[in-house]
Amino acid sequence: MIKSCLSIAVLLLAVAVQAQDNSRLALEQAYDLARQNYPLIKQKDLVRQTANLTIENLRKGFLPQLNISGQATYQSDVTSVPVSIPGVKIEEPSKDQYKIQAELSQLVYDGGATSAQKNVQNANALVEDQKAEVELYKVKDRINQLYLGILLVDEQLKQVALVKNDIQLGIKRVEAQVKNGTAFRSSQLTLEAELMKNDQRIIELNANRKGLVDVLSLFINKSLPANVQLEQPAIVMTFAKETIARPELKLYNYQSELFKVQNQLISAKNRPRTSLFVQGGYGRPGLNMLKNEFDLFYVAGVRLNWGLGSLYTTKKERELLQVNQRMVDVQKELFMLNTNTQLKQQEAELDKLQQLVQSDQQIISIRTQVKEAANAQLSNGVITANDYLKEVNAEDQARQSLIAHQLQLIQAQINYRTLSGNQ
Numbered sequence: 001m002i003k004s005c006l007s008i009a010v011l012l013l014a015v016a017v018q019a020q021d022n023s024r025l026a027l028e029q030a031y032d033l034a035r036q037n038y039p040l041i042k043q044k045d046l047v048r049q050t051a052n053l054t055i056e057n058l059r060k061g062f063l064p065q066l067n068i069s070g071q072a073t074y075q076s077d078v079t080s081v082p083v084s085i086p087g088v089k090i091e092e093p094s095k096d097q098y099k100i101q102a103e104l105s106q107l108v109y110d111g112g113a114t115s116a117q118k119n120v121q122n123a124n125a126l127v128e129d130q131k132a133e134v135e136l137y138k139v140k141d142r143i144n145q146l147y148l149g150i151l152l153v154d155e156q157l158k159q160v161a162l163v164k165n166d167i168q169l170g171i172k173r174v175e176a177q178v179k180n181g182t183a184f185r186s187s188q189l190t191l192e193a194e195l196m197k198n199d200q201r202i203i204e205l206n207a208n209r210k211g212l213v214d215v216l217s218l219f220i221n222k223s224l225p226a227n228v229q230l231e232q233p234a235i236v237m238t239f240a241k242e243t244i245a246r247p248e249l250k251l252y253n254y255q256s257e258l259f260k261v262q263n264q265l266i267s268a269k270n271r272p273r274t275s276l277f278v279q280g281g282y283g284r285p286g287l288n289m290l291k292n293e294f295d296l297f298y299v300a301g302v303r304l305n306w307g308l309g310s311l312y313t314t315k316k317e318r319e320l321l322q323v324n325q326r327m328v329d330v331q332k333e334l335f336m337l338n339t340n341t342q343l344k345q346q347e348a349e350l351d352k353l354q355q356l357v358q359s360d361q362q363i364i365s366i367r368t369q370v371k372e373a374a375n376a377q378l379s380n381g382v383i384t385a386n387d388y389l390k391e392v393n394a395e396d397q398a399r400q401s402l403i404a405h406q407l408q409l410i411q412a413q414i415n416y417r418t419l420s421g422n423q
Helices: 002-023 027-037 039-060 113-180 185-220 247-269 311-379 385-420
Strands: 064-072 096-109 273-284 295-305
Touching: 002 039, 027 113, 027 185, 039 185, 064 311, 113 185, 113 247, 113 311, 113 385, 185 385, 311 385
Parallel strands: none
Antiparallel strands: 064 096, 096 273, 273 295
């Protein structure tokens, strides 16, 4: 009985912990989950597996190679000795000849071709892997939009709740005045209509939030409750410049390394290859062409192969690699120019938004004082409900501006770090 109770308690605790984990989400956690579950992440494993299998096959090029061949032929003429020697008869070989043989060869030196091909495969795997990293990094921008979109809706909901309280307070004041005959019923109805519009605004915001949460759930492959709480990134008022560390830069470097090892492969193809071999077989005739009968035979030795045909294209192949290298250099230069331009724009945006946030706070302070004064005037019947709503909406607009500018400031800071590759 005690064990059963303990098991149930542990199960309930695990469910509670899981529910708590699902109810809160941080931006970095969203990045990690999106990366783990994005389909492109599977391509990285496939790239590495392909490279490993190819390299393993290249290594087998230095294993002993066995070739078996056989042939049966008929020829119009055979070698003969046109000399008659008394007492000696030299038998003429048969025109039908048969041979089956096996050759065992061992590559000793391939000019460095296998080593160069391995290097090419490793370098190419790094290039393909980094291409996937570049695409995965772009997912961060999409996560930023969804995450900050939800935060903006949350702040708007908070502001709507404040406006709702102000309107409800105004309704109570006017309701009392209507009962006392010091205000018209139309003033109360005006405030109640505004309250209903406020409720409609809440419905719209909640629907928008649910849509954003559902899309974010798809990206991170994790079911998020509709009321999930997102941790707001801290606003840093003084923002330090950072060095560019984008994955594209690694890609350009890996591409340059690939061209270098491809150049090594070109050199290796122009070198000679040496191997040891031994041939053994059975046929008619054997190695003795004048012995017209089936016989065993073998041959052993060293073989040298040097294909000089690639020398015709070596120069052009190297020039092609140089052209490709210059193209990568131009792409890298253009990327750095565009990135630095975008960072300069973000720096200006950060400075502007910091000033706007400070200005919004001053405006809100003034609008709050005006609204409180209007509240007192409404209680005393000095102003109408419309006048009061005007001040409530003015404060609401000021707070909405602050919310928007604060979220835009956070987004600008995150964009700056994402652009620089340090997010």
